[in-house]
Amino acid sequence: MTIVDSLPLTSIDALPKERIRFGIILLPNFTLTAFSGFVDMLRLSADEGDYSKPVRCSWSVIGDTLAPVRASCGIQITPWETFADAEPFDYVVVVGGLLHSGPQASDETLQFIRDAARKNATLVGICTGVFALMRAGVLDAHRICVSWFHYWDFVERFPAVNSDSLVADRLFVIDRRRITCSGGRASIDVAAAILLRHFETATVQKALRILLVGEMQKGNAPQPHPPGLEPATHPKVKRAILLMEQHVGRTLPLEELACKLDLSPRQLERLFKAETGKSPQAFAKQVRLRTAAWLLTSSDRTVADIASSCGFSDASHLGREFRKEFGMPPVMFREQRGGTPVEGDAAAAYDETFPGRVDVF
Template sequence: MASDIIHSNAAASRPLRFGIVLLPNFTLTAFSGFVDLLRLASDEGDMSRPVRCSWTIVGESLVPVRASCGIQVTPWTTFDEAASFDYVVVVGGLLHSGPSASKATLQFIRDAAKTSATLVGICTGVFALMRAEVMDGYRICVSWFHYWDFVERFPGVDERNLVADRLFVIDRRRITCSGGRASIDVAAAILLRHVEATIVQKALRIMLVDDAQKGNAPQPHPPGLEPATHPKVRRAILLMEQHIGQPLSLAELARRLDMSVRQLERLFSAQTGKSPHAYGRQIRMRTASWLLTSSDRTVADIATSCGFSDASHLGREFRKEYGESPNAYRVARPQSQSVDLIAT
């Protein structure tokens, strides 16, 4: 798509400039994967000079920022002293441990959004972009693991723009990435718009990465999901998981996967032995059973969360699946014996 193409006038006379902001408890893998691909693609041999691109760690102060694993990285310069950048990359990590992005960090992001820079949110860095209010009207990629955290923290977000079944999304001057190893993929996607493909491919080989994944590649399936070989089936399963409270129609599911309903049904049956409808129902039932044994939420609340019209509807479907009522199922099983979301 034309909107996915990043236009840049970066000339060969100067390196492509990256400013990297590390949030408290950032994920080291996401940071190191991104910056190492820049390093390897920037120079020939083993020199690691910032020839084709340069990178600067920017922070509110020069106080070291602690990664989630405990390693600390010291910013090279402050927001006030930083030069202009072609890309401002915000790397996040843990959501529920310690402070989040500071007011100064959010202001730096807002100021960058007013320039020609492209903003990049990696892992939970996208949460900071949202808090800075620079994502309105853009598609947003989040990890499936943080999908519900995102919806809870930003209830006004248009879920049609929320993508949790792909590795990363490029939408004009905004790039968001699910994190982890995908940070290498998004770095490669950025570099491929500015340098020769052979240079990027060589850097990937040095990192022992066969080839960078495209943004529409599916995120690895969550624990408990039956693995499916075909990426579109895996993406379909992830979409079912992410819309469990308001299940997508088969037509909408097919549309999001860019295929016909008939194609989706045939492919799903070949991969899983079930129809999309049957598989989606299994996801909802397994989730309901898991919530019954791992939480103290009411049956009515669980029914709504899992896409059933009310507690009676869940009760009828539950008896068909498990041969007992939701309350009886809960009483018979201690919370420590929660079941997998999807049967293997």
């Protein structure tokens, strides 16, 4: 007797004509939370009751070999089948994690992703799985959601990407047959959004309640607030701050920022004053300075390079604003926080002490 044969008629009538098939690729050092949240939504939505049978949808962990894949926390998961043995999928889900701890997606994995795209599968990148989709060349002309935490890693690795297509202020983005998700708990939300394409709302809500999540977050909900800045409770202000981080290399005009948030400039100014005590322009400058401070201690880039990346006209301009914010020049800040002075910083230190020109800003 099959799984469907064992179900009551009322359940059979509610089932889709064909199961939705998900193939899940785990990259080395993948994030266990992102994987487990996504697959548990599938499990709990796939069947009636608490039987976890793959009736409405099925899922398979796939890989180029059957060698176990290690999660970032050390747990290992063995693929169920290889790419060569897997049947076609409706969705191919790539779950990433740590970027700087060994190998990423293999050439065989990237080719499988390309083949799945040619077969019109919907591709889903979760956490740094989006990096693999980008390397596979399947994200052209699509909007791409990345975690604010990995935004600069993405820009550094893919400098040719159009910054207007990058989204770092939302949980996930669905753009035709490409779905990208910031990761973590948002993997539950993006799984729910996908399942709502195929199942009744009550089926998906049941799964969310069992996971004690309650209501799913929509894709345009803001990502959690970056560290080091005052928290804001209003979602529009949170998104505005994340947009400032995303565009840290240039100052977004107030009108453009407000337009992205569907607010008037006056409304945005009032919200910022109420939530942070600062104007949007003042807060944006603080974001750029905090980013510069982080780059000084976490990278070997010169002060001049950091100044350019953070929207300052040159090292001297950054130096003056940095002194106002932190009470010391960037080079001293780097030395006191354990960073290593690099070539070019001596000239920057001289410029900070003896500015020879007036910057226009």
